[in-house]
Amino acid sequence: MKNKCFFIVITLLYAECLFAGIKTDTKSIVSQRAYYRVIDSELQGKPKSYTLTVWMTGNMLALEKAGNSSIALWHNWQTSKPTLFQVFKEHDYRIEFERIHTQKHQRLLAQLQALLQDGSFVQRATINNKQLILQRLIKDDMVELQINRWSDYKTYDYADIGDNEADPVLAKLIHQGFIQKI
C-alpha cells in the first residue's frame, strides 16, 4: 500500500514538460516546504488520508510521503528539461532518471501544477479524485539544507543500474524493485 500511494505521487511529478509551463521566475522562489493532507476516497473502499510534504527551492523540487523511505526529487524543475532523482533515505542513495518523458506523466504533472500559484502553494486542490489540503507551510533554511543533503547522496544513473549489481545496496534495490508501483 505504501508503494502504491508513493508511486501515485512519483508519477504525478515524474515528467519534465509540466514545469516548462510554470511561469515562476526561479529567483523569486522562496525555499519552502508544504505539508498537505491527502484524502484518498478510493483506498479500500473508504476514505483514508496521509501526509505529503512538498519541498521546493529555486531549482529543486522534492516530494515525500510520510512513512515512505523514498523521495522524488527534481533538479532544474522550472526548466523544460528537469532531471528526476529517486532518493532512498535509508541508504543515502539516489537513482537518476535523466530523460523519462511520457504523455502519461505529462498529464499527471499538469494536474500537479495546480498546487503552485505565484510561486507558492495553494490551500486546496484535487488530483485524480484525491483531495489535497494544505496543513502547514514553512519557509526556512531547513529546506535548502535538506535538499542539498539529498543531493549529496551516492547517485547512479538508471541506465547503469544493471552494471552495478556488485554494489550491495543497489543489488537490494534491483531485486526488490526500485521502481515503485503505481
Next chain:
Amino acid sequence: MMKSTIKLLSIAVTTALLSGCFGDDDKNESEPTPAVSTIDWTKTNEWFEAGEQNVLTAKETQELLEKGAAKNVILFVGDGMSVSTVTAARIFAGQQNGQTGEEYQLSFEKFPVAGFSKTYNTNQQTPDSAGTMTAMVSGVKTKAGVIGYGEKALRADCASGSGQELVTSIELAEMAGKSTGVLSTARITHATPAATYSKSPERNWESDNNLTDEAKANGCTDIASQLVNFSYGDGIDVVMGGGRRHFFPSSVIDEEGKSGKRKDGQNLIDEWRAKYTNGIYVYDQTGFDAIDAASVNKVFGLFNSSHMEYEVDRANDIAGEPSLSEMTQKSLDILSKNDKGFFLMVESGRIDHGHHAGNAYRVLQDTVEFDRAIQVAVNSVDLSETLIIVTADHGHVFTMAGYPTRGNPILGLVKTNDSAGHAEDEHVLAKDDMPYTTVGYRNGLGFADYGDTSTGDQRYSDPHAAGRYELSDVAVESHGFHQEALVPLSSETHSGEDVGIYAIGPGAQLLRGTHEQSNIFHAINHAADLVAKAEASQ
C-alpha cells in the same frame, strides 16, 4: 600434399553423401536399395553452390600473420551484443530489406575469421564492461567494475590500485606516433570507452563528484579529467560520444538545458580547448557536420549530457547528434591522414541499455546501426594494412525461442509450420492458451506496451511486469513493446556465455578459436607491433 588429401576427401564426401552413390562392398543383398535422387545437387542447389564458393573464397584468403603487418587497427565493441543479438539483428536487418531475414549477412559476418571470447571477470562468472574492456585493451583480465588495473586492485579502493596500473593499446598507439580515436554512443566516460584511456578502480568515478575521500587522499582522479589530461603521445585525436555533464561544473547548465556534475569547479571542455588550440569542440549535429576532416586533427564531440540517444530516438535529440556510422566515417577521415597509422575504438554502447530495459526493438536498431558503422570502416580502409575486430564485451539474457516458420518477423509472435512444413496462418498458443514472441528475456522488468510513441528507457518509469501476458492484440513489433521476462528484476542482467569475435585484415587469423577475452589485446599487439613501436619511439 595437404591440398591433394583435402581434394580426395572432398570428392569422397561428395560422392558418398550427395549423389546417393553409396559403396556396396558390405551391402546385404536382402536389404532394399536406398532411394537415389536424380538431381545433381552439386550444380543446382543454392546452398551447395554457396558452400562450395565459400570454401574457394576461404582458400584464397591470405593469412597475414607477420608481426606489425597491421598499420591500422579498428576495434568495434557492441556492448552487450550477445550471439543471440547478432542472430536477431541479422534477421531484423534482412527483413527490413524485404528478405526473409535468416539468410542475411551483417557486414562483419562476411569477415573471414570468427572466434569466441570467454568474458568472465577474475571475480565474476557473469562480467561487467569495466573488467571485460580492460581485458580487451590491456591484455589482462581484472575484476568487475575496475578499469585499467590488474586484479589485485580492489574495486573503489584507490590505494589498492597502486602498482597495478595497466598499459592500454591506445596509450601504446599514441607512444608509437599513431593517431587515435575513441567513439561511443554511451557516455565517453562510461566503462567501455574509459578503459581505453583511464585507470580507475571504480567505474562510477566518472567525475569528481563521485570520488570518495579515500580516492582523493590517495591521488585517484576522475575519469573525465583523465581523458582531458591524457598525456601519451600528442593526446587522443578524436573523442566523440555522450557524457558532457562530467566535464563541467554543477553550477553550469549546458546547451541542452542540463546541469554539469563537477563539484571542483573545473570546466574540462575549456581546458581541452586551451590544450588543443587547433582542435574543435562540438556538441551537436550542426557542429559535427561543419568539421572539415582534411584540416582538423583534434576533435572533441560531446553530444549529450548523459548517453547519446538510441538510434530510433536520435531524431528527437534536442540539439541533434550524429549517428555512430557518421562518427566512424568522420573519425576515419581524420585519423587516416597519419602515415604511421591509427588505432580507433568504436563502441555501440546502447545495445546494452536496450537489453537492460528489455526493449528488443531498440537493441536491434542500434545493432543495425553498429553494422552500418562497420561497413563504413570496411569501405574506407585498405584491408591489406588494417585489422578490424568486431566483438562484444559480454552478452545478455536475450533468447530466441519456439519454432517460428522461416521469415517470421523476428519481433513477432511465433507462427510455426504445419505437419507438412508449411507456415501456419495463426500464431501458436502455449499451454496457457496465449501466444508468445520469438525473442524474450530470462529476467528483467518484463512486459510493457507503449506503442510507437514510446521514448527510450520509458520502461523504468513503470514497475515490474514479469511473466506471461495476453499478446494477441498487442503491437509486439512496435518500438515501445517490451518483451516478457521470467525473473522479475528492476534491470535485465548480463549473461555469462561467450560472445563472438569477427576479424578481417592482417592478424585476423590470430583470433580463430575460443579465446580468453584478454587475447584480443595480444592479437592487436602482434598485428600492429604496438609495444615494440612504442618502445622504439621513446
